[in-house]
Amino acid sequence: TLPSKVRIFEVGARDGLQNEKQMVPAGIKVELIERLVDAGVKAIETGSFVSPKWVPQMADTAEVMEKISRRDDVTYAVLTPNMKGYEGAVASGADEIEIFSAASEKFNQRNINCSIAESLERFAPVTEAAKAAGIPYRASVSCALGSPFDEEITPEAVADVSKKLYDMGAYEVSIADTIGVGTPIRTKKVIEAVANVIPLEVIGVHFHDTYGQALANYLAALEMGISKLDSSVAGLGGCPYAPGATGNVATEDVVYMLDGMGIDSGIDLKKLVTTAWFISDFLDRAPVSSVARALKGK
Ligand code: HMG
Ligand code: MG
Numbered sequence: 001t002l003p004s005k006v007r008i009f010e011v012g013a014r015d016g017l018q019n020e021k022q023m024v025p026a027g028i029k030v031e032l033i034e035r036l037v038d039a040g041v042k043a044i045e046t047g048s049f050v051s052p053k054w055v056p057q058m059a060d061t062a063e064v065m066e067k068i069s070r071r072d073d074v075t076y077a078v079l080t081p082n083m084k085g086y087e088g089a090v091a092s093g094a095d096e097i098e099i100f101s102a103a104s105e106k107f108n109q110r111n112i113n114c115s116i117a118e119s120l121e122r123f124a125p126v127t128e129a130a131k132a133a134g135i136p137y138r139a140s141v142s143c144a145l146g147s148p149f150d151e152e153i154t155p156e157a158v159a160d161v162s163k164k165l166y167d168m169g170a171y172e173v174s175i176a177d178t179i180g181v182g183t184p185i186r187t188k189k190v191i192e193a194v195a196n197v198i199p200l201e202v203i204g205v206h207f208h209d210t211y212g213q214a215l216a217n218y219l220a221a222l223e224m225g226i227s228k229l230d231s232s233v234a235g236l237g238g239c240p241y242a243p244g245a246t247g248n249v250a251t252e253d254v255v256y257m258l259d260g261m262g263i264d265s266g267i268d269l270k271k272l273v274t275t276a277w278f279i280s281d282f283l284d285r286a287p288v289s290s291v292a293r294a295l296k297g298k
Contacts, residue, residue, distance in 0.1 A: 003227035005264040007043060008251060009174075009204070010036050012279070013064070014045040014079055015248055016236030018057050020283065026063045032279050033068050033076075036233060039271035041074070041251075045098065048079035049088035055240060065092035077138075081112050086126045089135075096135060098174075099123045101165065102142035103158045106149040107178065111142065111241040120164055127168045138172035139165035140206055144190055145175075145182030145217075148243045155193030163197040172204045172228055177217065179245045180210030184220035191224050204228030207249050209235060209288075214249035215257055222263070229254060234276035234287035250289030252276055269295070 013033050017024050033046055046068065047061030061078060070076060078094045080086045089097045101119045102108040108116050123139075130137050144158045162173045175194060182190075187205075194203055205221045205228070207214040218229060235250030252272050258265045269291075276292040286293060 001225060002222050002261065003225060003263060006222075006227045006229055006258060008041065008254065008265050008267060009077075009228065009230045010041045010044045010233065010251055011206070011230050011248055012036065012233035012236050012251070014047050014058070015230075015239070016232040016234070016279075018048065018055050019238035019240050019245075020057055020236075022283070023057065024282070026060045026067060028279070028282055029060070029064045030067045032233070032275065033064070035271070035275040035278060037071060037074050039275055040265075040267040042266060043075040043077065045077045045079065046094075048081075049085035049092075050079065050081050062088060062092050065094065080126060082122050083125055083129070086129055090133065094135070097126075097130060097137045098140060099126060099137055099165070099170070100140045100142065101161055102178075103153050103161055104143035104147040104149060104151065106151065107143045107147055107242060111239070116161060120168070123168065127170075131169055136171050137169070138174060138204070139168070139170035140174040140176050141165065142176045142178045142239075142242075145177040145186055145207075146179060148179050148245070155190045158190050159193040159197045162194045162203075166198040166202060170202075172202050173198060174204040174206045174228070174230060176206040177208055177214070178239055178242045180208035180214060182207065182217050183213055184216050187217040187220045188224060191221060191226065195224075200225055204230065206230035208237065208245055208247060209249045210244065210246045215253055218249065218254060219257070222261075233272065234280050234292060235289045236279065236283075247288055250276070250287065250292065252287075252289045252291040252295075256291040270298075273298075
């Protein structure tokens with residue numbers, strides 16, 4: 001059954017921008033985040049505390065966190081790969097953090113320079129510290145619907161990592177289609193496998209739209225009762241360590257679909273579209289989102 005209400009987790013300022021070659025000044029990131037919040041976004045990833053050598057675009061996350069005007073009813077989250085990232089997150093006053101692993105060994109190795117098992121070991125002290133400090137954390141599983149490295153990803157492999165992350169105390173496990181290759185039946189099979197080992201209510205979805213399948217896959221997930229959706233304004237995004245990965249599904253496209261289905265996201269489409277054009281104009285290109293283009297100036 002379809003949920004009547006969903007929680008959109010906006011990842012535009014992190015996943016959306018992390019792959020941009022052109023450095024986006026902190027002031028633009030701050031304005032982007034504040035505009036998204038003004039449009040009704042209640043959970044937002046503002047950046048990541050990862051190695052600036054690995055992802056230079058995110059090097060100013062502390063500055064962004066310091067400069068945004070925060071609202072009490074909004075969750076400001078950051079991505080953290082290890083204890084050093086966790087310490088940065090805490091110092092910045094992040095409301096919550098995201099830890100991340102993968103269903104693909106090859107991807108995990110390239111993305112965070114360690115095996116899946118090692119990544120879980122590395123995250124253990126992070127989760128212990130977060131628990132002690134009362135900071136909620138969610139977890140994401142990359143390559144859940146396919147890998148960029150010519151290998152088969154089984155639903156069982158996704159379920160296995162998901163369970164381990166859930167057992168480490170993650171309040172949500174986000175099933176990520178890093179390179180946007182999934183299709184609806186595949187999506188359902190993977191969610192089914194994961195829902196066999198952890199509660200359906202804690203499963204989220206984070207789909208990139210490389211093959212134009214993300215909305216169809218979100219519908220498949222919604223039909224299974226999933227109500228935690230990640231998306232990125234203007235369809236920005238991509239992972240620097242996943243060859244061929246393009247943007248996340250655009251938040252405008254998701255909100256338009258939800259509005260049409262009578263599912264409440266709490267987000268004002270008009271303000272969202274204006275925000276998609278704000279960041280796209282800065283990046284000097286049109287949003288990839290069909291909805292943002294169709295509703296331009298309306
Ligand atoms: P490493 O080289 O194995 O780590 O990288 P290290 O511990 O040996 O440290 C190397 C250097 O990085 C040291 O500096 C550390 O201090 C520094 P040096 O001594 O050489 O000057 N360092 C840090 N600096 C700042 N913040 C930190 C930090 N940690 C170490 N937290 C590491 C391992 C994890 C650090 C590296 O591989 C890394 O930063 N990877 C991040 C990759 C990344 O951000 N990928 C994109 C996000 S994930 C994603 O997009 C997928 C997702 O959207 C879901 C999906 O779509 O699939 C979530
Ligand atoms: Mg992603």
